[in-house]
Amino acid sequence: MPLSDSFFGHKFGITEHDLESYLSEALGAGGDYADLYFEYLATSSLSIDESIVKSAVQGVSLGVGVRVISGERTGYAYSDDLSPEKIRKAARVAACIASGPSKVDKTGFEEVRRRDLYPVVTAPNEASLAERVELVKRADRAARAADPRVFQVQASYLDSLRQVLVATSDGVLSTDRQPLARLGVAVLARVGNGVPQRGYSGGGGRVALDFFEMEKTPEHFAREAVRQAIVQLDAAPAPAGEMTVVLGPGWPGVLLHEAVGHGLEADFNRKKVSAFSDRIGQQVASPLCTVVDDGTIRNRRGSLNVDDEGAPTQENVLIEKGVLRGYLYDKLSSRLLGSRTTGSGRRESYQHIPMPRMTNTFMLAGDSDPEEIIRSTPRGLYCANFGGGQVDITSGNFVFSASESYLIEDGHITRAVRGAMLTGNGPEALKHVSMVGHDLKLDEGIGICGKEGQSVPVGVGIPTIKIERMTVGGTT
Amino acid sequence: MIDQELAAQTVRLALDRGATDAECTLAEGEEFSAQVRMRELEKLKDAGSRRVGLRVLIGKQVGSAHTSDLSSAGIRQMVESALALAAISTDDPHADLPDSSELGSIAGDLRLYSDDIHKFDTAARIQAAIQTEEAALSWDPRITNSEGASFSAYSGGRVFANSRGFAGSYRMSSCSLSATPVARQGDSMERDYWYSLARSYSKLESPADVGRRAAERTVRRLGARKVPTQKAPVIFDPVTARSLIGNIFEAVEGDSIYRKASFLEGKLGERVASENVTVIDDGCLPGLFGTSPFDDEGVPSRRTVVIDRGVLRSYLLNSYTARKLGMRTTGNAARGVTGNAGVGHGNFFLEKGQRPPEEMIRGIHRGLYVTELIGHGVNIVTGDYSRGAAGLWIENGEFAYPVSEITIAATLQQMLMDVEAAGSDLEFRGSVASPTLLIREMTISGQ
Secondary structure, rough: OOHOHHHHHHHHHHOOOHHHHHHHHHHHOOOOEEEEEEEEEEEEEEEEEEEEEEEEEEEEEEEEEEEEOOEEEEEEEOOOOOHHHHHHHHHHHHOOOEEEOOOOOOOOOEOOOOOOOOOOOOOHOOOHHHHHHHHHHHHHHHHHOOOOOOOEEEEEEEEEEEEEEEEEOOOOEEEEEEEEEEEEEEEOOOOOOOOOOOEEEEEOOOOOOOOHHHHOOOOHHHHHHHHHHHHHHEEEEOOOOOEHHHHHHHHEEEEEEEEHHHHEEHHHHHHOOOOOOOOOOOOOOOOOOEEEEEEEOOOOOOOOOOOOOOOEEEEOOOEEEEEEEEEEHHHHHHHOOOOOOOOEEEEOOOOOOOOOOOOOEEEEOOOOOHHHHHHHHOOEEEEEEEEEEEEEOOOOOEEEEEEEEEEEEEEEEEEEEEEEEEEEHHHHHHHHEEEEOOEEEEOOOOOOOEEEEEEEOOOEEEEOEEEEEEEEEEHH | OOOOHHHHHHHHHHHHHHEEEEEEEEEEEEEEEEEEEOOOEEEEEEEEEEEEEEEEEEEEEEEEEEEOOHHHHHHHHHHHHHHHHHHHHOOOOOOOOOHHHHHOOOOOOOOOOOHHHHHHOHHHHHHHHHHHHHHHHHHOOOOOEEEEEEEEEEEEEEEEEEEEOOOEEEEEEEEEEEEEEEEEEOEEEEOOOOOOOOEEEEEEEEHHHHHHHHHHHHHOOOOOHHHHHEEEEEEEOOHHHHHHHHHHHHEEEEHHHHHHOOOOOOOOOOOOOOOOOEEEOOOOOOOOOOOOOOOOOOOOOEEEEEEOOEEOOOOOOOOOHHHHHHHOEEEEEEOOOOOEEEEEOOOEEEOOOOOOOHHHHHOOOEEEEEEEEEOOOOOOOEEEEEEEEEEEEEEOOEEEEEEEEEEEEHHHHHHHOEEEEEEEEOOOOOEEEEEEEEEHHHHHHHO
């Protein structure tokens, strides 16, 4: 597609000539590389609380970020005004990082080969408000109807449509249109005047609005949120100490995100501050484990046609049969480490400097029957769902909290427990994986990953797996 | 520069286009940061942005919009968008603005803005970051690496106007220095950090002090081990105690109270903590980070005693949650630039006690001194508390060895009742603060 037909060409009259001249300005004081990231972001959020649509918000954000790299140095500036004077000013500020003659020979742009992982004709953000508000109303009705013990329901719907244009001094020109939508339902349930328990469920992706009609309906999320809250009503306090842990399929893949994913981001490894630094080729997990990060899965929340540096995303094998194979690279770390970008350069917005990030991170399916995994466990904890997690990438220690878990006794799932927290060490935890199920499942599309103050949407997934020992932080 | 007139004009435009009430917020800011690593400049960022937001009421229906396009076309589009959203929302009997008698601003210089953050040029700012990192790197031979050090500065302003006659604005500044060294000893690699944050450059701690504290905090983590699963006393250092105080805020803010989503709901006037616990919210303390002349609905900031020697005295409310609960706003409305206001805090802190932290540690036979908490295992609805922790093990009143890869668990209800002492070391490094806290007993999960 010629630039003149693209969003920024059409709406703001930006030409290749303009882009070249801004990049020249950015490299005016020297430097190895410069890029421009134009972003137009339209967002909506609708929420219902006490069966009242109390909040409805729309917003528009527009700007351009200019980056100059000189050796290991990065200069960055941005403008929320796309006038040529303001963009040039930002370029000159970013240029302050460099000194000396530029090492870049400009030879024009080559447009990145286009593909469409989210062929959404009408983005949710472009659908009628009435249609979208109906989603939260339906979720509210379904959750209230599902169980009389439910006494509070909040449902929220969020969507965004991001238009991006990336132009780089090494000749990349790429544009993308990135729709994203998410519906979530939170409920509180209690018996009489007893202690309330909460339940949450949500999902979405880079999808059209009919996803919430054809695939995952408001009623689906509402019933799931209610089910989780009701399970908690009868839950006992979680046990404390080391034990066998079985993770259910889907969202518990957040374990991989925390335990290995962050530690494999190349910026940490370039600086040798990760527990995984210098360990390529080493056994860091049981031979049953193969972990990939794949930004190319259609319509997934973590997927991107191109990353935020204009590089196509790809499938990256992180751990193959337990052996550490590779890191996730952005352009800066790949230049400095003599590797290639893995399409992992992401940023929250035009106001942020890109860095290596995950997309959709999951473990490939194994051979075991999930029921057999539970039957083979004399005593342990079964985690069906998680809240969030966090990792210290330097020591490798991570935690994540189970939002739905059960005791396993004599090979059977017995009673629900609440408040379980799992903790372990990244390069060690997966060495104790003794069984991997054939039931790989990806999460429903609610993940948000935070790193150095920047949030980006991600996906996770995992089959049922058994970890022979892990520390569970409960109270009993 | 801050434009009060633009906010007032936007409110008038919304009323002209059919809103019965409107409130407009304008925010602008300029950020600078210099990040160095291993004695070299690594990142330099320098930029500014502005944003305007509008919330309108049509009767009892509410809509909100925001934009970074401050042109008249951009503002018109935002106004139309907010009105269209109000039309699809549902009547909310409690939707309103604060009563005009509640609006206002506190007088006097709150020392939120200082010109001196602009006093130094880029080279001097980079130098400050380099000195901070150098202080950490040279502190101990085991500090072999670094995730860097940074200097950052921010200045900005906020304007608020509504259709009940309020218009106000204020400017803010801040600057900070931080360092994140990495230490190694055998197979053990650890990182930690330290920082100083102030509204004025003159109040910032020196690069040498920040770097040294960061180094000390990092080196003392080396060689950490797990401890056996057990129940034992736990001392929270001021950094981790702060996060615990943050949990108390979540449990007393109006939204979770009216939704009955807090373990402190319905407990006003009751004993909820030991008598060592007095928690205050004060938005009026000059020069601090939780201070402002008025909240994000135009209600003056104030001091509220939340817990008085263990007894719950007040929730923290904006005008909406106050109407829901049949109470008065406490001047705690908070939002970005748009949407219904949520509830925020001013300077939210636990009052200091008598005992120096060293003495609290000396009084422990066997227990845990927590310096880091990770993860999200706090349930405000039930009070269940379980978090990943790292720190130092105490034997016979002295630090014996570092510990990590453990969790600590209890319920917030029990932890509050079990606060045996608050230290004498209260410091504000942000808008939430606590002295060192000693909790009688928690479950520690390890081996």
